[in-house]
Amino acid sequence: MKAKAGGSGRTLKMANSLGIEPSAVPKSSILAKNYPNPFNRETVIAFSVSRSSQNHLVDVSIYDVQGRVVQTILHANLPNGNYTTRWNGLTSSGAEAASGLYFYQIKAGDLRTTGKMLLTK
Numbered sequence: 001m002k003a004k005a006g007g008s009g010r011t012l013k014m015a016n017s018l019g020i021e022p023s024a025v026p027k028s029s030i031l032a033k034n035y036p037n038p039f040n041r042e043t044v045i046a047f048s049v050s051r052s053s054q055n056h057l058v059d060v061s062i063y064d065v066q067g068r069v070v071q072t073i074l075h076a077n078l079p080n081g082n083y084t085t086r087w088n089g090l091t092s093s094g095a096e097a098a099s100g101l102y103f104y105q106i107k108a109g110d111l112r113t114t115g116k117m118l119l120t121k
Contacts, residue, residue, distance in 0.1 A: 034104060038118035039089075045073075045115075046084045047106050056109035062087055063103045070097055089119055 034043045049058060060074040071092045074085050087104070089097050099121045105114045 033115060034087075034117045038120045040120050042086055042088050043117055043119075044084050044086050045104055045106075046082070047108075048082045049078050049080055049108055057107075059105075059107040060085055061105050061107075062097075063105065064097075065101050065103075070102065 034045045036043060045060060047060070049056075056077070058074060058076060058078045059072060061072045062070040064070050069092070071087065071090065073087050091097055097119055099119055101116060101118055103114050103116050105112060
């Protein structure tokens with residue numbers, strides 16, 4: 001199953017389409033580490049949407065070390081399940097982000113979780 005990510009034209013993949021049992025609904029919303037990390041050009045961010053977050057808006061955003069939003073890579077209402085989304089190292093204006101430390105944050109309902117990643121060139 002695929003869902004469009006916030007009108008950006010990017011595609012979000014449900015991990016269930018990758019062979020994970022659909023009955024394995026996560027018990028809480030979590031953000032897994034991105035991989036690869038450090039990365040060059042593109043990284044994958046995996047997360048789960050739980051029963052408690054059903055019908056909640058999910059946002060995944062990338063921030064620089066000064067706390068500025070570099071790009072929002074997902075803004076969508078999602079059903080329960082496991083998902084992956086990708087950041088291609090570009091800013092919201094389409095420019096290449098500079099090498100360095102970045103943070104990704106997921107918001108699902110009232111849950112916010114943040115992780116860090118390193119973009120190398």
